[in-house]
Amino acid sequence: MLTLSLIGIGCGDPGQLTRAAIGAINAADLVLIPRKGTAKSDLADLRRTICADVLTNKQTRIAEFDLPLRDATDADYRKGVDDWHDAVASAWSQTIASHLEGEGKVALLIWGDPSLYDSSLRISRRLDPLPDIEVIPGITSIQALCAAHALPLNDIGEPFLVTTGRRLREGGWPAGVDTIVVMLDGGIAFQSLDPEGLQIWWGAYLGMPDQIIMSGALVEAGPRIVAARQEARERHGWIMDSYILKRRP
Template sequence: MIRLWLIGIGTGNPRHVTLEAVQALREAALILLPRKGPDKADLAELRHAILRDCDSRAQVIEFDMPQRDERLPYLQRVRLWHDQIAAIWAGAIERAQPSGPVALLVWGDPGLYDSTLRIAARLQPQPDLRVIPGITALQALTAAHAIPFNTLNGAVTVTTGRRLREHGWPDGAQTVAVMLDGACSFQRLDPAGLRIWWGGFLGMPEQLLASGPLDIAGPQIVALREQARARHGWIMDCYLLRREMDA
């Protein structure tokens, strides 16, 4: 049975890598490392830098991420994409015949808005799975702004930009944390009484932060995001919204 280790590596700062993750990277026999195109080559290089810092001696196999079929409905195209990635992993492992654990480096944490666990579940036979937690983007965001994640005795709703666009402000929510939002979906909300804390490239030298009342900070964030994406070719970001009365 293949031993598969999913290792959370934080949000881009090599110092986010925990001691447990360092030890796992040193013990892994094979590391699968995705390539996401020339615009994101620096992400692959950051993974390589982490492996060097950890003194990993594992064999590294890079693979090209398949493209999603945008003609299909969202859930159908994502599930097909996951099937394709799982097949790539299986082929790489079969060819390499590793003598020890196989590892993947996962941005943030494998359990928060990341599909690595769902892809791993497609492998046959099922691997002996180990998950090593990492610092999440939401942790990095609240730390960067020096704010609490929740209000006093308050609930937090974690959602996606797609759901915010399609369904609006979640019913009864005090605080809303938004992931995977390439469309700045906060622009669809009534800004009255809302405050936003936003971060891009969290934990990296390129880190960008903005915060304030949504009607003021929102347009600033849109401009910052567009400039950063034009400069780097990509951006990873997230934000937290809270009603002023709940702050």
């Protein structure tokens, strides 16, 4: 029987690994490390570093594979994502089959937590045969962002909403909440909002050595964040960021 362990590894700092995550890595027969191209080689390097730091089981093998790219030009967003998930599932299956003979324990090191804006659980259910699936939770970018700013996410007794940059840009400020967390924002969606009365807490490369954080009134901090984001993206070739917006009366 094949078991697939989806292990949340936090946001890049090996110190964020839980004991359960370390145990699951060492219990695996095979650890898969995806490569996302030279522009995002830092992500594969950090996974290699984590394995070098915590992997003590000499029987565990490590296999790297190239992660298929999603066709961002597809006009049908959902179909494009579905096609991409199929391609990723095929890459997983081929890599597993080339190292294991139908049974064993496979581990995938998942950035943040497998349950939050990550597709690994959906992709894993496309594998044939379907493996047993084990999830080891990890520290999310939301937790890392709040910790970096020493910020309580919710106001007393009040809700908050987690959304994407695309939804914020297309739909505007969501009704019924004064606090939102924005993830997967490649287009800097906060620029589409009226900044009056809004506060922002922003972070990029959270948990990594190159972590950047900024905060303040959106009308003042927004332009600084846009400039810092552009400079960081040009320097690294990629950026992974998120932010919190609060609306004040």
